[in-house]
Amino acid sequence: MTFSKILIANRGEIACRVARTAAALGYRTVAVFSDADQDALHVRVCDEAVGLPGNLAAETYLDVGKLLAAARAAGADAVHPGYGFLSENAAFAQACADAGLVFIGPPPAAIDAMGNKAAAKRRMIAADVPCVPGYQGTDQRDATLAAEALKIGLPVMVKAAAGGGGRGMRLVNDKADLAEAIRTARDEATNAFGSGELILEKAVVNARHVEIQVFADSHGNVVHLGERDCSVQRRHQKVIEEAPSPAVDAALRARMGAAAVAAARAIGYRGAGTVEFLLGEDGAFYFLEMNTRLQVEHPVTEMITGQDLVAWQLRVAAGDALPLTQDQIGFGGHAIEVRLYAEDPYNGFLPQTGTVAVWRPAAGAGLRVDHGVHDGHAISPFYDPMIAKVIAHGATRADACRKLARALEDTVVLGPTTNKHLLVRMLRHPVFVAGDATTAFIGQHFPPESLAAPAPTDAHWALAAGLIYDAARTRTGALLGGWRNSNPTATLIRLRAGDLRQELHLDRQADGTMRLTVGERPLTLRVGTPVDSRVRFALDGVWRTAQAQADGDAWLIEIDGLALALTDVTHEAPRGADAAGDGTLRAPMDGRIVAVKVAAGEAVVRGQTLVVLEAMKMQHQIRAAADGTVASVPVKEGEQVPARAVLATMTLAGA
Template sequence: MTTSFSKILVANRAEIAWRIMRTAKAMGYRTVAAYSDADREAPHVAFADEAVRIGPPPVGESYLDIDRVLDAARQTGADAIHPGYGFLSENERFASACEKMGLVFIGPPASAIAAMGNKAAAKRRMIEAGVPCVPGYQGADQSDATLEQEARKIGLPVMVKAAAGGGGRGMRLVEQEAQLAEAIRTARAEAENAFGSGELILEKAVIDGRHVEIQVFADSQGNVIHLGERDCSVQRRHQKVIEEAPSPAVDPDLRQRMGAAAVAAAKAVGYRGAGTVEFLLGSDGAFYFLEMNTRLQVEHPVTEAITGLDLVEWQIRVARGEALPLSQADIRLDGHAIEVRLYAEDPYAGFLPQTGRIDVWRPASGPSIRIDHGMTDGLAISPFYDPMIAKVIAYGATREQARTRLVRALQETVVLGPTTNRHFLIRLLEHPAFAAGQATTAFIGRYFAGDALKPPEVTDQHWQLAASLLWHESAKRYPPAFRGWRNSNPEPTPIKLAVGDVERAMTVAATTPVPATLPFHIDGRQIIVDLDGHTVRFEDRTYMPPAAAAAGSDGKLRAPMDGRIVSVKVAPGNTVIKGQTMIVLEAMKIQHQLKAAFDARVESIAVQEGQQVSNRTVLLTLATEAAA
């Protein structure tokens, strides 16, 4: 039966909202953006045919509020909703509410979302369907004591995982017995906050395996096919960093077997639309079901690149009641595609998420390069949402061609403002193990830990470049004849710069050359410079008094980013030891443990649980025993 609709509300934001709208408009549909106050000026909102506010920035009061989203559909007369990924995309209550309201939900039926949305229930169902599963525990008894006991039965290492949700949240790898109780506690707390459920499952950790997922598609006529695999093994903190299709570890026979298992998984829950069945692939060639994501994936562009298909178009056609456009025998995989996730985060500071305004955004372009983003100059990276800036995708006839094109695209992409992982991504792609197709889930931990994860050195040349740029830009305020003028003989101009706690004094003359193409941005007393793919923020201290004590050495614990205080674990007068967690800060849906940098006594606490704080806010003050 064909279902008609004419206006699609996209219940999501940023790059995925913009991407969905492009296909919807090309197919002749009108589009509606539902936005929070934080996204009022976002490009996807301007691109939509209509836009409606759904609330303030916190997700619980906007993008996760079912009533507000449905009310936006009523206001605009939208008769279909595309949920994108994240937020309400895997919420069976939302899918059911759309159906009850007479809206077409461009996604799977609520029953399929419910069946696969809980990892414990999904795993039990997959075992019944004969899909290979990782040994583990997915029982109803959720007491800490039972989980600890079951983990010991399985044998370490184990994965503690949230039964609901995904994206690496509520997930902990436990390799030592002493870590078990804390891993269960923090995973449960993070899961409750991110997904509204603290239910956990345990799985035997397959060390040095690969994360390989199969893209499936189903229609309402009972046809189910797969579109090949994606390799998502390169991860940090269980979040994907690089995705590629096809996998360098999968041959045609393995692809056929994994594809058949994925199709069986989809059929077992009466699936419809786009879905992804995720597997863990062992070094021995054995594969195990992990979970099924009942939505479009972040990494879907690499599948589109090698199949030549538009998966959003397929989603819309299936939602209209049409049969799949192709059969399994019609699917052809051609060439290779690799995608990286460009994030506002500092890989050299524990992958700490960053917030702030994007001052300059110039994405690369070129043959077989695709950049999905929702960014523009002046747009802020908000603490309320995931800090992904863009997805950068390269296609090639061979894997090596795709890899080299992607490296160049990252090198030519300019993003100035908050620190990003761009330099780190280039390092990953250029590493010999990745270039050889040998990266497993242990790749980043093995090759980019400790001293190997240090930021690039800010050289003498870099300091001089920053000083020269600053001088030349300030000199533009004066006529050429007066630049560098003195009432005596012309002299070089003294300039004092700082990067963090490191301060340097230099001199610059009018004749000092500056590269014409070096990307930079001046923001007040700061100059942000792109140096070989790494963004460095220099502070102009030329006319400032001597710097105060180094950050942290004054005994003040400051917020490393905007966020919300989840827990204060100490009180005034408490003695703390180096490495002890004092405050838990939540930002971008992740809980960060803020720890003591030295043995001390808590002198005062300036915040309370539930409080929203800005970057660099003083949270508490410590006094050393000597000072006390």
């Protein structure tokens, strides 16, 4: 099966990553893009690009007809689906084949075999692959599921048979919660995947999530390339991945690898795939599911094996045999990956939209940053908010961990709030450093109630004041502040960072030194001229480097990996009532209204959902902040709204 031009049916970092290897091997590449992505990096790095009119995933990257038309228009003869979107859609794989396109992925039958967790588990049991004790029967009555759950024994997991990503999944510890868990899991699964079918599994407490990378060709060869530990998760979404697992030795790797190979053989697999297991504290492991695609975290496997898995995919799709046998695959060192997201971990992990003002990924030996971002890149509300994957490789796990934390601090992303600061905290947590993190790690050590936003340091406050002072002085050509017959008075500058405010008094000396007070703390500051967003500054005689970018009345400042927006509010009018206090509910980000739950005149109680907003593949419940009566709902279902748009107004009880 020869091909020469590949349409990459995806976007962002994975589209850029596939294009990089394809170009290196001599293939031409074609990007597709939505209206929101017309200036995206993956469009720039491919040889050609075809637009997909619209913005919503359903009308662009999930539209099979538009993708096939794009392939025809560009003369592509192969399709690489990346991950997500249609990568595990058997109908899409078949449609590509019917259109005469080589699908760079497994056969449709193999995708189908693993697309439903219940059917896949029954098949794995038949193939003697260890599975979590549970129920995957066809009798889906609530009473049957409840009875089977009690047979299995609590705690038990209620899981959607279709889909993934943590949706349609409930952990039940108490018999009294079982009926509600079944009902809500079924409802969520139906809404998310169009199927309310459920399975039950015994909950493996304090388990590790360990997956095996497998590869198969059309000549009957199947190998594994070791394991990845993906235990650090939030709401069943992976946050940190590493290879090898600190909990797996050579003997266990051989057993898990053999089970994964058996799973691939059982469904006639071809191409790249990942068999996911739960690894118990006692060393027993159990099949979870198989992902019939390239995984987000594949770079850690590439870094410890020295192999390019996309190159393997292209080779297998062309009909060639695997490049290595099992005995020829070796492992060296340790690699760790984190997912850098545009989200606010200190505000419920709320996804963020906006423009990336400055993007400067870390570089150096043993470092890799997979991304699809550039200066001026717009993070839209339509797709997943992942900015990049940052990966470090070292001779030992300690080396990789230390290098990755430093690489994150050195990666500059100014604009939207990110999870970078929290990722560094996780990498340096003693439990993770010791290699003891399980799937309970984030819940135990970073529970939501403990995630207080970091306050600006004196260096942040002082540098912002100095930059604001110098910028104003440059514009006016005169010193700021008051003047009197004896000595000039210090300039008052008021700054805001989130909900925090700070008053500073700044007095610039003839030699350029600034004397200032942050609160009542006296400091001295010297500020160099910013060059390409970098600025050297000395605080109390110690010189350091910061990243700084003006953004209207604010300065985006990053020091020691902590990026904050500090706004000049010196001349701001006094604050009025906040949004919660005056009964106004606003959109926390750009998004689409998927449900309006109330109407004007309706009485509501605190915490009641009024509107459901969909953004970045997630649904956000907009709830009443207090008891009251709905005064107006100026939005309707299906409407796209910008951040801060009024979604509803209320007359508060007692007002």
